[in-house]
Amino acid sequence: MARLSLTHFLIRCERTSGMDANLRLLLETVARAVKTISHAVGHGALGGVLGSAQTSNVQGETQKKLDIIANQMLIEANEWGGTLAAMASEEMDQPVGIPVAYPRGDYLLLFDPLDGSSNIDVNVSIGTIFSVLRAHDPKAEEAAFLQPGTSQVAAGYAVYGPQTQFVITVGQGVHEFTLDKDTGSFLLTRENLRIPAQTQEFAINMSNMRHWEAPVRRYIDECLAGADGPRGKDFNMRWVASMVSDVHRIMQRGGIFLYPRDRREPGKPGKLRLMYEANPMALLIEQAGGAASNGTQRILDIQPTSLHQRVAVVLGSREEVEYVARLSA
Numbered sequence: 001m002a003r004l005s006l007t008h009f010l011i012r013c014e015r016t017s018g019m020d021a022n023l024r025l026l027l028e029t030v031a032r033a034v035k036t037i038s039h040a041v042g043h044g045a046l047g048g049v050l051g052s053a054q055t056s057n058v059q060g061e062t063q064k065k066l067d068i069i070a071n072q073m074l075i076e077a078n079e080w081g082g083t084l085a086a087m088a089s090e091e092m093d094q095p096v097g098i099p100v101a102y103p104r105g106d107y108l109l110l111f112d113p114l115d116g117s118s119n120i121d122v123n124v125s126i127g128t129i130f131s132v133l134r135a136h137d138p139k140a141e142e143a144a145f146l147q148p149g150t151s152q153v154a155a156g157y158a159v160y161g162p163q164t165q166f167v168i169t170v171g172q173g174v175h176e177f178t179l180d181k182d183t184g185s186f187l188l189t190r191e192n193l194r195i196p197a198q199t200q201e202f203a204i205n206m207s208n209m210r211h212w213e214a215p216v217r218r219y220i221d222e223c224l225a226g227a228d229g230p231r232g233k234d235f236n237m238r239w240v241a242s243m244v245s246d247v248h249r250i251m252q253r254g255g256i257f258l259y260p261r262d263r264r265e266p267g268k269p270g271k272l273r274l275m276y277e278a279n280p281m282a283l284l285i286e287q288a289g290g291a292a293s294n295g296t297q298r299i300l301d302i303q304p305t306s307l308h309q310r311v312a313v314v315l316g317s318r319e320e321v322e323y324v325a326r327l328s329a
């Protein structure tokens, strides 16, 4: 039997769950942008897209050429379709509105255009992460975006690896599409992904160990003690350093991912961004039966106070995330 295309799948969602047609158009447009980004990523050095752009983003991080190219591709694909009131990106200081020449819709799109920037130049998997909110405020300025993750109407990511995949939720499970590079279509390859509740695989940047707070240190010490320690089982470690890839692995076979706050900069609660990384991934993880917290609080319940705010992230297999929360209590 032929595989379902993304469009066909979304039309089925419209018919069976009353999903808004404009949300379908928006997701199809994001998917179109993702194909363009995938194409650019695939050209690598031959396309002149690698290396530093010699600029910094609002968080003071040096931007790669592909950070800027992917950001621009997402804006250009989405600004004219009539589904959006505004967009916000990890790579832009302020939200961007819809030019007056184009129709406006009532959704807000947030994205990390190119996640895993440190892996761009070394041909390791990278991705795009996005989140969709409703625009309740017609002005659609920064305040309109400051909604908790529970308000997301859709979220997803693309992974640019050996295959380009597009993984989405519209609040009813998580579904994976793989780009057929011969026809240019995203085809459904897994429906209703489920994350095992238990795991023996963790992902964390171990080089930060000396900066961690006591509960995370204890958790990892227990994992490292393996079968001889309190957990009574051996753990494996994986760290791609592209959140999309680490989350995608957890989506396939379970695991736990941690990017905790640490003591280096007490005012900075972790590295990852709530609005562009943690919230969309938390929705996807929960929709697949996993859990996502900042160590003590469910990520999706956090009331954001600023667009670029950072947050500690512990997500993945439900029982493991709950175990970390018990150590942190």
Ligand code: AHM
Residues within 6 Å of the ligand: 061, 112, 114, 115, 116, 117, 118, 205, 241, 242, 243, 244, 259, 271, 272
């Ligand atoms: P980015 O959005 O600038 O790429 O930063 C986020 C990335 C995540 O994908 C990944 O989990 C983390 O930063 C890696 O951090 P580290 O360099 O500490 O390994």
Ligand code: MG
Residues within 6 Å of the ligand: 112, 114, 115, 116, 243, 277
């Ligand atoms: Mg990122």
